[in-house]
Amino acid sequence: MMRKLILSVPLLAFFLSVGFSFTTMAQDSTNFPSIGEVISLDPALAALVDEDAVIEVLSSGFAWAEGPVWVAEKEHPFGGCILFSDIPNNRVVRWDEGVGAKTWLQPSGYTGQAEYGGEPGCNGLLLDEKGQLISCEHGDRRLSLLTAGGGKRTLVDNYEGKRLNSPNDACLGADGKTIYFTDPPYGLPNRWEDPLRELDYCGVYRLAPDGTLTLLTKEMTRPNGLAFSPDFKTLYVAQSDPDAAIWKAFPVKDDGTLGEGKVLYDATQAVKDGLPGLPDGLKVDEKGNLWATGPGGVYVLTPEGKLLGRISTGERTANCAWGNDGTVLYLTADMYLCRIQTTTKGAGW
Numbered sequence: 001m002m003r004k005l006i007l008s009v010p011l012l013a014f015f016l017s018v019g020f021s022f023t024t025m026a027q028d029s030t031n032f033p034s035i036g037e038v039i040s041l042d043p044a045l046a047a048l049v050d051e052d053a054v055i056e057v058l059s060s061g062f063a064w065a066e067g068p069v070w071v072a073e074k075e076h077p078f079g080g081c082i083l084f085s086d087i088p089n090n091r092v093v094r095w096d097e098g099v100g101a102k103t104w105l106q107p108s109g110y111t112g113q114a115e116y117g118g119e120p121g122c123n124g125l126l127l128d129e130k131g132q133l134i135s136c137e138h139g140d141r142r143l144s145l146l147t148a149g150g151g152k153r154t155l156v157d158n159y160e161g162k163r164l165n166s167p168n169d170a171c172l173g174a175d176g177k178t179i180y181f182t183d184p185p186y187g188l189p190n191r192w193e194d195p196l197r198e199l200d201y202c203g204v205y206r207l208a209p210d211g212t213l214t215l216l217t218k219e220m221t222r223p224n225g226l227a228f229s230p231d232f233k234t235l236y237v238a239q240s241d242p243d244a245a246i247w248k249a250f251p252v253k254d255d256g257t258l259g260e261g262k263v264l265y266d267a268t269q270a271v272k273d274g275l276p277g278l279p280d281g282l283k284v285d286e287k288g289n290l291w292a293t294g295p296g297g298v299y300v301l302t303p304e305g306k307l308l309g310r311i312s313t314g315e316r317t318a319n320c321a322w323g324n325d326g327t328v329l330y331l332t333a334d335m336y337l338c339r340i341q342t343t344t345k346g347a348g349w
Helices: 009-017 043-047 268-272
Strands: 037-040 055-060 065-071 081-086 091-096 100-105 122-127 133-137 142-146 152-156 170-172 179-183 203-207 213-217 223-228 234-241 244-251 262-266 282-284 290-294 297-301 307-312 317-323 328-333 336-341
Touching: 037 043, 043 307, 055 100, 065 122, 065 328, 065 336, 081 122, 081 317, 081 328, 122 170, 152 203, 170 223, 179 223, 203 223, 223 282, 223 290, 234 282, 234 290, 244 268, 244 290, 262 297, 282 317, 290 317, 297 317, 297 328
Parallel strands: 065 317
Antiparallel strands: 037 307, 055 336, 065 081, 081 091, 091 100, 122 133, 133 142, 142 152, 170 179, 179 203, 203 213, 223 234, 234 244, 244 262, 282 290, 290 297, 297 307, 317 328, 328 336
């Protein structure tokens, strides 16, 4: 199968300037402009999001949307857009206000020739301090960096000589350079049972700027999304295990490693009750509240683990990202890209 690379930061800026049009592989929503509802479980939720706020559908038709990241105008001349992964289609999609969704990078996470399971593309995305794109690649089983010149390089693909499972999600540490990431088996063709798997656990790792990779914990069965508290003293990690659908909070030591974790919130019963989805991606607001995708939508949790409410999409909700001025929360929910206006701001905005 012939594969094409649609990218390069300078080339993309040039293409946009001359009106080049990329092939659209998903449609913008016209028939279903909104989905779901905000469910309040505590009066304190009103200070974070209006109970009548609309979950606006921006685009649809994706196989499995994940890993949204906001690209601000200050970071790129073509900024003011959302990039997100469409994992089964092995691509990164770009959505612009008034333009819609278009393929931005393909392939995104698997560059091999043979078929490679149902989730070969990249998953979690984030920008480094220079505005360069870091990708958690399923098929190529690595963290990669897309440089300003348009080339990709591997940041890490093994731990102590054994290939990583399939990096899933990542965030930056307090220095803006150290990368923390999770490594469940979801990108392997047969997941945990795949003969290609070389590690006997699913780890949470710390990649230092000098390339040193440290295993922080292997106690979580299926570590997934992760994010820091605003003061970087706590690392929150989601576990997408239907038998233990939890979020854990780990104290961060001075050397960047983790102390003993504790369960922040347990949503296992919600899974048993049939709500769609599992603990997955998460973000933190400026007040330290968690906005964590899980069974039934996005859970809004206090730093102490109290559930204030839920943004109920009615879909398996994979991930979220702050955007615009930091008050808008973008959601990837199964085939949809959505957003909702909040009355708080993302941490760091």
